[in-house]
Amino acid sequence: MWLLLKNGRIIDPSQGLDKVADLLIMDGKVSKIGKVNAKKLDNNGVAYDVSGLVVTPGLIDMHVHLREPGQEHKETIETAALAAAAGGFTTIVGMPNTLPAIDNRAMVEYVLNKGMSAAVNVLTTGAATKANEGKEMAEIGDMVNAGAVAVSDDAFPVQSADLMRMVMEYSRMFDVPVVVHCEDKSMTHDAVMNEGIVCSILGLRPWPRQAEEIMIARNIMLAELAKCKLHIQHITTAAGVELVRSAKAKGLNVTAETCPQYFSLTDEALNEYDSNAKCCPPLRTQADVDAIKQGLADGTIDVIATDHAPHAIEEKEVEIPYAPFGMIGLETALPLVITNLVKPGVLSLADAIAKLTEAPAKALGLKSGRLTEGSIADITVIDPEASVKVNASQMKSMARNTPFDGAELIGKTVATIVGGTVVYGADSLNTI
Amino acid sequence: MADGVTKVMDEDEIRRALRRIAHEIIERNKGAQNLVIIGVQSRGVPMAKRLADLISQIEGTDITVGSLNVALYRDDYATRSARTISATEISFDVTDKRVILVDEVLFTGRTTRAAMDAIMDLGRPSVIQLAVLIDRGHKELPIRADYVGKNLPTSTKEIVEVHWVETKGEDAVMIAK
Amino acid sequence: MKLKRKDILGLQDMSTEEIRLILDTAISHKGIISRPVKKVPILKGKSVCTLFYENSTRTRTSFEYAAKIMSADTTSISVAGSAITKGESFKDTLLTLEALGVDLFVIRHAAGGASHFAAKTVKSHVINAGDGMHEHPTQGLLDMLTILENKGKIEGLKVLIVGDIMHSRVARSNLWGLSKMGAEVRLCGPSTLLPAEVEKLPVKVFENLDEAIEGVDVVNVLRIQLERMDRGFFPSNREYAELFGVNKARLLRAKSDVTIMHPGPMNRGVEITADVADADFSVITDQVTNGLAVRMALLYLLLGGGGHVASA
Numbered sequence: 001m002w003l004l005l006k007n008g009r010i011i012d013p014s015q016g017l018d019k020v021a022d023l024l025i026m027d028g029k030v031s032k033i034g035k036v037n038a039k040k041l042d043n044n045g046v047a048y049d050v051s052g053l054v055v056t057p058g059l060i061d062m063h064v065h066l067r068e069p070g071q072e073h074k075e076t077i078e079t080a081a082l083a084a085a086a087g088g089f090t091t092i093v094g095m096p097n098t099l100p101a102i103d104n105r106a107m108v109e110y111v112l113n114k115g116m117s118a119a120v121n122v123l124t125t126g127a128a129t130k131a132n133e134g135k136e137m138a139e140i141g142d143m144v145n146a147g148a149v150a151v152s153d154d155a156f157p158v159q160s161a162d163l164m165r166m167v168m169e170y171s172r173m174f175d176v177p178v179v180v181h182c183e184d185k186s187m188t189h190d191a192v193m194n195e196g197i198v199c200s201i202l203g204l205r206p207w208p209r210q211a212e213e214i215m216i217a218r219n220i221m222l223a224e225l226a227k228c229k230l231h232i233q234h235i236t237t238a239a240g241v242e243l244v245r246s247a248k249a250k251g252l253n254v255t256a257e258t259c260p261q262y263f264s265l266t267d268e269a270l271n272e273y274d275s276n277a278k279c280c281p282p283l284r285t286q287a288d289v290d291a292i293k294q295g296l297a298d299g300t301i302d303v304i305a306t307d308h309a310p311h312a313i314e315e316k317e318v319e320i321p322y323a324p325f326g327m328i329g330l331e332t333a334l335p336l337v338i339t340n341l342v343k344p345g346v347l348s349l350a351d352a353i354a355k356l357t358e359a360p361a362k363a364l365g366l367k368s369g370r371l372t373e374g375s376i377a378d379i380t381v382i383d384p385e386a387s388v389k390v391n392a393s394q395m396k397s398m399a400r401n402t403p404f405d406g407a408e409l410i411g412k413t414v415a416t417i418v419g420g421t422v423v424y425g426a427d428s429l430n431t432i
Numbered sequence: 433m434a435d436g437v438t439k440v441m442d443e444d445e446i447r448r449a450l451r452r453i454a455h456e457i458i459e460r461n462k463g464a465q466n467l468v469i470i471g472v473q474s475r476g477v478p479m480a481k482r483l484a485d486l487i488s489q490i491e492g493t494d495i496t497v498g499s500l501n502v503a504l505y506r507d508d509y510a511t512r513s514a515r516t517i518s519a520t521e522i523s524f525d526v527t528d529k530r531v532i533l534v535d536e537v538l539f540t541g542r543t544t545r546a547a548m549d550a551i552m553d554l555g556r557p558s559v560i561q562l563a564v565l566i567d568r569g570h571k572e573l574p575i576r577a578d579y580v581g582k583n584l585p586t587s588t589k590e591i592v593e594v595h596w597v598e599t600k601g602e603d604a605v606m607i608a609k
Numbered sequence: 610m611k612l613k614r615k616d617i618l619g620l621q622d623m624s625t626e627e628i629r630l631i632l633d634t635a636i637s638h639k640g641i642i643s644r645p646v647k648k649v650p651i652l653k654g655k656s657v658c659t660l661f662y663e664n665s666t667r668t669r670t671s672f673e674y675a676a677k678i679m680s681a682d683t684t685s686i687s688v689a690g691s692a693i694t695k696g697e698s699f700k701d702t703l704l705t706l707e708a709l710g711v712d713l714f715v716i717r718h719a720a721g722g723a724s725h726f727a728a729k730t731v732k733s734h735v736i737n738a739g740d741g742m743h744e745h746p747t748q749g750l751l752d753m754l755t756i757l758e759n760k761g762k763i764e765g766l767k768v769l770i771v772g773d774i775m776h777s778r779v780a781r782s783n784l785w786g787l788s789k790m791g792a793e794v795r796l797c798g799p800s801t802l803l804p805a806e807v808e809k810l811p812v813k814v815f816e817n818l819d820e821a822i823e824g825v826d827v828v829n830v831l832r833i834q835l836e837r838m839d840r841g842f843f844p845s846n847r848e849y850a851e852l853f854g855v856n857k858a859r860l861l862r863a864k865s866d867v868t869i870m871h872p873g874p875m876n877r878g879v880e881i882t883a884d885v886a887d888a889d890f891s892v893i894t895d896q897v898t899n900g901l902a903v904r905m906a907l908l909y910l911l912l913g914g915g916g917h918v919a920s921a
Binding site for chain 3: 320
Binding site: 501503504519549554 | 636637638639640641644645646648649650651679909913
């Protein structure tokens with residue numbers, strides 16, 4: 001069983017590879033990159049002409065809200081995986097804020113088992129505290145042994161510094177990163193959007209940047225104390241980028257991520273009270289967008305993740321203070337990266353791919369995110385020049401909550417291959 | 433004068449018509465006792481003032497004049513005109529008064545209906561009479577004028593315009609196709 | 610002249626021409642309020658619904674009287690509690706009422722942007738009667754009408770708004786309207802009750818009332834909303850009254866013909882002393898009457914007077 005991608009531009013940042021070549025997949029693994037003559041292969045396979053297209057390691061999204069179990073009206077593992085495949089992601093990592101929380105072995109196994117039959121690889125984090133209550137540490141060791149790839153307090157940031165220190169010190173034993181959502185909740189009571197002039201005019205409750213930055217600083221200090229791996233989620237502010245920059249300069253084991261919305265939009269997106277632009281942390285200002293881009297360019301921000309946060313239509317179609325935070329992102333991430341980072345020259349295509357493949361793999365200690373011979377054939381085929389118009393109603397996600405509906409973007413996922421099987425876009429590939 | 437525009441009354445004819453109407457009003461009301469004159473805004477107002485002046489001269493007594501905004505009483509506000517609204521100026525009680533309602537052109541009768549309702553909301557006059565300079569026909573309501581300057585048969589497509597010295601620099605009635 | 614909009618959501622996006630049209634219309638309608646027969650038939654057959662998600666007696670009553678004077682039919686709906694509590698969604702409530710034939714909604718809501726939401730949801734007209742901390746456009750208009758009546762103009766005046774600026778939709782509507790009409794707007798309040806980046810608004814900002822009040826023509830005193838003071842923005846009412854209370858001694862620094870306004874209801878002894886509230890230069894009851902005139906004007910312009918062409 002083989003699959004051949006002929007004549008694509010193969011970009012694998014993990015090995016500094018960027019050349020036009022053929023890529024042969026045998027029995028679900030990368031077999032050869034170079035010149036491959038299809039006529040010498042047996043009949044049990046198919047060859048596609050991907051000339052003009054880019055072939056990359058399958059994209060990895062280390063920040064996804066699967067909503068299953070408990071909130072299957074928003075999204076399921078199955079639909080999240082379909083959305084991921086459509087967006088070029090071959091691996092997604094679920095956050096532990098499900099109902100009930102992913103805070104023990106049984107819950108980790110539930111997600112991983114459900115994920116077995118999904119279109120892409122589904123991994124999960126484990127909750128830092130029991131029931132995400134921020135009171136008692138969860139059974140981190142048991143969850144890691146069951147397959148959890150990280151420990152996270154996403155959506156329910158641990159407010160007690162002492163408890164967070166315990167979580168970090170304890171996690172160090174299992175060599176998993178502590179993935180943190182940075183928010184001082186005492187400053188964000190009922191907050192809707194970034195504190196600033198736009199918020200002041202709209203008369204909504206402010207979410208000050210300092211609420212995020214204080215916790216980034218705290219978590220960096222605690223990680224230094226605990227000597228753990230720290231991953232900071234969805235950085236949105238200029239000062240946040242600076243905190244990570246100086247932590248890295250000190251040699252701390254810190255990685256950081258941002259999401260496409262934070263380099264694509266500002267708080268002005270809330271001007272018409274669009275609840276789909278309400279996310280947490282909130283959209284900031286142009287100066288922050290510029291700093292995020294700078295942080296991406298100089299390597300301070302390692303990872304681009306989506307914080308894919310599906311919500312049902314009726315949950316978002318309410319007065320904006322009552323709408324839940326978050327937007328879906330799996331199916332818009334790649335075109336937003338190409339349109340807003342690659343085309344303006346903030347990142348080269350290879351560097352952008354790195355932040356979607358090699359970097360998240362490294363942050364989580366995964367073997368995927370590379371195209372070396374013998375590696376699992378998780379592959380994304382991209383047309384970086386195609387124009388696309390975002391159409392939320394056609395998305396594979398169950399949810400429609402995106403502020404990018406109708407946006408004209410550049411860059412598109414042509415096909416997504418997981419373990420050597422084309423899980424998305426088989427029809428749009430040209431068979432030779 | 434633009435094409436298709438004809439002058440149907442000149443300054444002298446208007447003066448004579450107003451003088452005749454003033455006399456008719458005095459005659460019918462047996463003097464100027466309890467008489468008040470109310471012009472329908474905006475174009476009935478100059479004519480109301482002229483009539484008041486004439487009656488004052490003839491009878492040697494002051495005649496009270498008011499102006500009435502009927503915009504809030506119209507039945508056709510969704511489809512028709514309203515210039516910038518100015519407030520009704522009637523600084524007297526209309527109850528038991530003999531009200532002479534003045535408008536320049538009587539057409540469908542709808543403005544007059546609105547004006548009568550507006551006056552009734554201000555009080556209970558003993559009588560309301562209607563004076564117009566032009567009666568052009570095409571009434572849609574059972575309303576007729578008590579005093580008419582000139583009957584002018586028109587088609588509904590024609591436009592009748594009354595010019596007053598006070599607003600347009602001359603007294604004239606024009607008809608445009 | 611006509612109002613080319615479906616909804617009145619705020620004064621921020623309103624032109625000076627629109628504001629003038631509304632004020633002129635309000636002035637011409639005001640006489641009706643003092644007539645023996647306080648009713649004109651213009652909006653006969655129109656249906657106005659006041660939909661209030663926050664308690665408010667005066668604003669709701671004012672809108673209802675305005676509608677009734679114009680002969681519209683009115684329905685009042687109070688929704689206790691917030692939309693988070695179980696029950697019909699705001700969207701469904703709006704669509705249901707629209708299906709019942711409501712031509713115009715008057716909406717008061719604790720959530721900023723609720724009127725925008727309503728305006729997008731229904732084809733009927735929407736007037737914002739206060740949305741959270743965002744805007745209260747009819748209050749802004751009635752305050753301008755009151756200033757215009759008392760001073761004969763707005764342009765060139767110095768108008769001070771003092772109090773809880775952060776939470777005040779009245780302050781926001783006033784500052785947009787007044788600055789568009791050419792007044793100098795001064796804001797003064799405790800530093801903890803000024804919104805973020807307030808200096809980017811078209812205003813002068815003060816944290817000291819004695820400095821702020823110097824030479825002003827009008828002082829608009831905001832209500833301290835005790836229910837919003839949960840976070841401890843200032844230590845006590847006593848200290849607030851001492852630092853930001855408007856009293857006769859402080860008013861000596863203002864112009865000698867200063868006018869005092871307050872959107873009500875007042876906390877006498879906190880933001881305003883009783884002798885100031887009851888002084889002859891206080892026009893607080895005029896504001897109430899002008900509120901009625903402004904609301905009549907808006908109902909007329911949205912439901913009745915719009916779409917006019919020159920008369921034959």
